[in-house]
Amino acid sequence: MPNPIISVRNAVKTYGKVRALDNVALDIREGEFLTLLGPSGSGKTTLLSAIAGFLSVTSGSIHARGAEITHLPPEKRDFAMVFQGYALFPTMTVAENVGYPLRVRKMPNAERAERVRECLELVQMSGFADRMPHQLSGGQQQRIALARALSFKPDVLLLDEPLSALDKKLRADLQWELKALHDRLGVTFIYVTHDQDEAMSMSDRVIILSDGSVQQEGAPAELYNRPRNKFVASFLGKSNFVPAQIRKQANGTYTAQVAQESFELSAEPEVNIDGKACLAIRPERVRLGLPGLECFAGRIRQISYLGERCLVLVDHEEFGEILISQTTWNASLPPEPNMEISFGWDCKACVPIAEN
Amino acid sequence: MSEKTRYWMLALPALALMMIFYIWPVLNIFGISLTEPEPGFGNYTRMFDSNAVKVSFVLTFRIAAITTVFCLLLGYIVAYTITTYGGRRAPLMLGLVLLPFWVSVLVRSFAWIVLLGRSGLVNDTMMDWGIIETPLRLMHNELGVLISMVHVMLPFAILPMLANMRGISQSHMMAARGLGASEWRAFREVYFPQTLPGVFSGGLLVFVLSLGFFITPALLGGGRVMMISEYISYQIQELLRWGLATALSSALLVATALVLIVAGNFVNLRKTFLERK
Numbered sequence: 001m002p003n004p005i006i007s008v009r010n011a012v013k014t015y016g017k018v019r020a021l022d023n024v025a026l027d028i029r030e031g032e033f034l035t036l037l038g039p040s041g042s043g044k045t046t047l048l049s050a051i052a053g054f055l056s057v058t059s060g061s062i063h064a065r066g067a068e069i070t071h072l073p074p075e076k077r078d079f080a081m082v083f084q085g086y087a088l089f090p091t092m093t094v095a096e097n098v099g100y101p102l103r104v105r106k107m108p109n110a111e112r113a114e115r116v117r118e119c120l121e122l123v124q125m126s127g128f129a130d131r132m133p134h135q136l137s138g139g140q141q142q143r144i145a146l147a148r149a150l151s152f153k154p155d156v157l158l159l160d161e162p163l164s165a166l167d168k169k170l171r172a173d174l175q176w177e178l179k180a181l182h183d184r185l186g187v188t189f190i191y192v193t194h195d196q197d198e199a200m201s202m203s204d205r206v207i208i209l210s211d212g213s214v215q216q217e218g219a220p221a222e223l224y225n226r227p228r229n230k231f232v233a234s235f236l237g238k239s240n241f242v243p244a245q246i247r248k249q250a251n252g253t254y255t256a257q258v259a260q261e262s263f264e265l266s267a268e269p270e271v272n273i274d275g276k277a278c279l280a281i282r283p284e285r286v287r288l289g290l291p292g293l294e295c296f297a298g299r300i301r302q303i304s305y306l307g308e309r310c311l312v313l314v315d316h317e318e319f320g321e322i323l324i325s326q327t328t329w330n331a332s333l334p335p336e337p338n339m340e341i342s343f344g345w346d347c348k349a350c351v352p353i354a355e356n
Numbered sequence: 357m358s359e360k361t362r363y364w365m366l367a368l369p370a371l372a373l374m375m376i377f378y379i380w381p382v383l384n385i386f387g388i389s390l391t392e393p394e395p396g397f398g399n400y401t402r403m404f405d406s407n408a409v410k411v412s413f414v415l416t417f418r419i420a421a422i423t424t425v426f427c428l429l430l431g432y433i434v435a436y437t438i439t440t441y442g443g444r445r446a447p448l449m450l451g452l453v454l455l456p457f458w459v460s461v462l463v464r465s466f467a468w469i470v471l472l473g474r475s476g477l478v479n480d481t482m483m484d485w486g487i488i489e490t491p492l493r494l495m496h497n498e499l500g501v502l503i504s505m506v507h508v509m510l511p512f513a514i515l516p517m518l519a520n521m522r523g524i525s526q527s528h529m530m531a532a533r534g535l536g537a538s539e540w541r542a543f544r545e546v547y548f549p550q551t552l553p554g555v556f557s558g559g560l561l562v563f564v565l566s567l568g569f570f571i572t573p574a575l576l577g578g579g580r581v582m583m584i585s586e587y588i589s590y591q592i593q594e595l596l597r598w599g600l601a602t603a604l605s606s607a608l609l610v611a612t613a614l615v616l617i618v619a620g621n622f623v624n625l626r627k628t629f630l631e632r633k
Contacts, residue, residue, distance in 0.1 A: 052534055053533075053534075054530055054533075054534075073533070073538075073539070074530070074533045074534050075533045075534075075535075075536050075537055075538055075539075075542075078536070079534065080534065080535065081530075081531065081534040081535075083527045083530070083531055084527075085525060085527055087525065087527040087528050087530070087531035089528055089531075089532070089546050090528075090550060091546075091549040091550055100532070100535055100537075100545075101535040101536050104535065104536040104537045104541065105536060148535065149535070152535070152536065158534075
């Protein structure tokens with residue numbers, strides 16, 4: 001990547017024998033919305049803290065616009081951070097909170113007041129300048145924390161699970177707002193979350209971490225459509241895994257052999273040819289039909305109705321459980337428990353993954 | 357019997373004890389001050405005229421104030437260290453703060469006499485090392501009283517501040533630094549203001565306790581540093597002036613109450629004395 005705004009090279013962080021970061025390397029493009037996604041303990045917050053300067057990496061280096069900042073204290077890095085618990089200063093008013101980074105930077109009073117007003121407007125909190133943080137709701141505090149972080153026009157905004165304390169509806173609203181804010185300001189966002197919906201809905205690029213190392217990175221659609229391993233396939237959305245034999249055909253194409261069926265693969269798979277592998281298939285890409293219509297036979301065990309979709313759990317004697325997601329609107333086959341059915345999928349739905 | 361009456365009945369024994377052994381004697385002290393040796397305000401006029409009493413009151417407030425300042429300074433550092441860097445050792449560190457409570461004040465004060473005396477441990481050691489030629493006067497003066505007072509009062513300063521600091525999230529300091537403030541500035545502008553309630557509580561506690569403190573100043577002062585409580589005991593035990601002594605006691609009680617009332621404007625007294633975490 002040419003001229004990344006931040007690049008992390010071979011970052012390792014150990015706590016005793018635990019490797020919280022295991023040789024992480026990543027480049028962050030200027031202006032992008034990057035999300036570090038992973039379950040708790042995956043190292044995502046450790047990585048963010050290392051970038052922010054709150055903890056030092058055991059080895060490896062961090063660069064900002066080409067200059068090394070590995071050992072720079074956080075206040076010298078000029079990144080802004082929004083914390084999980086908002087971390088508004090309880091002894092200061094909303095306006096003082098938002099103006100704090102400007103006061104630290106010795107901006108003259110009049111100019112500062114103007115900038116504070118602008119920032120409060122940006123997050124639609126103009127009427128709240130003189131309130132104390134404890135007088136605000138969680139969502140309002142979050143907006144103020146955001147305004148405070150943006151007030152000094154940082155290049156990079158680091159967000160550590162900023163929405164996790166809010167209820168679902170508010171979280172969804174703020175996701176749209178955050179994305180709109182990012183697109184409007186052009187600031188680089190580095191966003192940490194364990195919530196895949198959050199990651200998918202806002203990010204330009206997602207980095208999936210597990211056990212301190214990068215599992216895969218890419219645009220949300222790319223990660224969803226082409227997961228590289230079982231972890232990614234099951235952490236980002238749901239996947240069915242079925243055992244398959246990957247073979248190269250005489251005409252140069254590749255096929256995946258699943259039971260008696262053969263699926264043609266569109267590209268050369270990144271797995272051992274002729275070795276053991278499996279196919280990851282998204283639940284919504286599995287078709288459900290009357291017995292004999294599709295290539296595999298099964299029996300419906302359980303149905304879970306979710307409104308727009310319903311999840312159907314099917315037992316297959318070889319694959320075990322297969323999860324199928326069906327739209328409920330105009331469904332061709334309304335599923336019933338214990339129904340004998342058949343299921344199958346297109347070649348395009350197959351994602352070959354190494355078995356391990 | 358209503359719920360309310362039942363709870364009052366439960367509180368009754370303690371209440372009765374307080375009435376008989378505390379409120380009643382205090383009222384009696386007040387009564388004696390107005391009747392001994394003859395009825396009237398004679399004791400109070402004598403008290404306000406006496407230079408010795410004035411000196412003792414000033415001394416008492418000065419020692420209490422200096423003790424408070426040092427307890428807060430030292431205690432703040434201890435409390436901050438325990439909360440910030442204690443980690444898994446925090447309970448042990450807290451235990452060490454509380455440990456002196458297991459030893460009576462009398463024993464602790466005598467220990468200081470052993471340390472600070474003319475041929476005490478401190479003087480002997482410094483003379484052995486050739487730092488000083490003649491022993492320093494470390495006790496039977498204000499210095500000695502202050503040293504031991506600070507030692508005795510320190511836990512009372514630490515505990516309220518510790519309780520307060522435990523409620524403060526570390527993320528505030530991190531946020532301030534992330535926004536560009538140096539470590540010292542973040543501490544000064546973001547952390548410290550949040551600890552002020554704890555500082556006020558601890559300070560008030562130490563100050564009020566110091567005002568009426570007896571054993572330590574009496575032992576370490578050696579009769580030369582006469583704080584008001586010792587002055588009172590002197591009036592009774594040596595001069596049998598019950599009237600003046602009770603008037604002084606009443607005055608001390610009123611003075612302490614005044615301190616609390618004034619402080620009540622700045623500190624949440626309920627939190628300071630009742631709701632210790």
